Amino acid sequence: MIAILLPFVMMQSSGTDFQYTPETEPPMAYFDVVPQQDVSGVFELGAVAYHLEGMNRVEYTITRDGFVGDWNHDGVTDGLDLSILLERWGQGVGGREVTRLLGAWGQSVPHRPQVITVYEQTLNPRTKELEYWFALDTRNRPDTKITISAEAERLQYQLANKMWKHGVL
Numbered sequence: 001m002i003a004i005l006l007p008f009v010m011m012q013s014s015g016t017d018f019q020y021t022p023e024t025e026p027p028m029a030y031f032d033v034v035p036q037q038d039v040s041g042v043f044e045l046g047a048v049a050y051h052l053e054g055m056n057r058v059e060y061t062i063t064r065d066g067f068v069g070d071w072n073h074d075g076v077t078d079g080l081d082l083s084i085l086l087e088r089w090g091q092g093v094g095g096r097e098v099t100r101l102l103g104a105w106g107q108s109v110p111h112r113p114q115v116i117t118v119y120e121q122t123l124n125p126r127t128k129e130l131e132y133w134f135a136l137d138t139r140n141r142p143d144t145k146i147t148i149s150a151e152a153e154r155l156q157y158q159l160a161n162k163m164w165k166h167g168v169l
């Protein structure tokens with residue numbers, strides 16, 4: 001079981017002009033996830049995001065507590081962790097996880113934040129909603145608390161305008 005905390009950050013434009021200029025409005029975005037829940041396996045996690053000028057991307061930053069390869073949570077990565085990993089072999093755990101574990105052998109290496117960028121909204125099979133979503137695989141790292149933050153960025157006005165002129169948008 002893994003607890004997911006979901007703070008959300010939206011990028012805002014800074015302006016003191018009170019004219020309505022949609023190209024300077026911040027995007028609207030919300031996680032389509034119940035916060036602070038326990039999940040396991042592969043969890044399709046996403047946000048609904050919208051902007052009048054179009055969305056560019058939603059960027060997620062995944063921060064994990066604990067240490068790389070420390071499957072038994074004793075604070076160090078060693079043979080006991082390798083045994084646990086091998087018991088889970090083929091269940092979302094494979095060579096990449098062994099490499100990660102061996103790289104942290106005998107140490108207490110904190111997880112580095114993982115960044116995932118989603119540029120297109122598609123149907124999230126879990127929620128049946130159009131979202132900027134990704135598959136969070138909780139099987140390939142030791143169970144721990146995961147905090148996920150996201151930034152939603154609108155399409156830049158100049159880029160949208162240029163794409164419009166070329167008939168892409």
Ligand SMILES: [Ca+2]
Binds near residue numbers: 072073074076077080
């Ligand atoms: Ca350990």
